[in-house]
Amino acid sequence: LGVEQNSGWHGTNLQALIEQAKRPSSSAEIVVVISNRPGVQGLKRASLAGIQTRVVDHKLYGSRAEFDGTIDRVLEEFGVELVCLAGFMRILTGTFVKKWNGKLLNIHPSLLPSFKGVNAQKQALQAGVRVAGCTVHFVAEEVDAGAIVVQEAVPVLGSDTEESLSDRIREAEHRAFPAALELVASGAVRLGEDGHIMWKSSS
């Protein structure tokens, strides 16, 4: 489920998803962790949890289309029905996003639509907002613009640095991503044809 690029990635979001999927009440099972870099912490976390891993090194591919195509083949090989991007920092091609539309979740460290792109926590600090947070959204072709599934807000303290705020947001991420995984894996929430979130009617 987890696909990552950032070498600083310690896989803590992946770890939160692994622990969530282990719960008996969970609707999800993690069948594979794919990393685009070898030897990262997340691969060790997956192996420790008995989850199969694959590395698809983006440096070995001449184009994004070929890189995404290989990831697609691995996902099909494992019969994956839902993909969670945990620290994945490579833009996915439109072809890939169209094929996996409604089956791709990403977590972003801001309350979207504010502060899209990289360094979202730094953007929030520089903007002087008093509330920050994280967003789990379906991935759309336009970066960080997909339908929102779960958000969690955190306070910004006067003493905050980029690091202290990032730590507080990361703790919220570890609650929000598992919550969103369950909502989508259980069918409570799905992406409608119109690109908006659809909640299973309780009636």
Ligand SMILES: Nc1nc2ccc(CNc3ccc(C(=O)NCCCC(=O)O)cc3)cc2c(=O)[nH]1
């Ligand atoms: N099409 C699509 N694909 C994505 C891939 C990853 C993420 C994760 N969040 C990301 C948000 C921003 C970036 C970004 O701007 N990276 C610098 C350029 C890196 C590169 O050249 O690849 C990457 C991931 C979100 C999306 C998304 O919303 N839509």
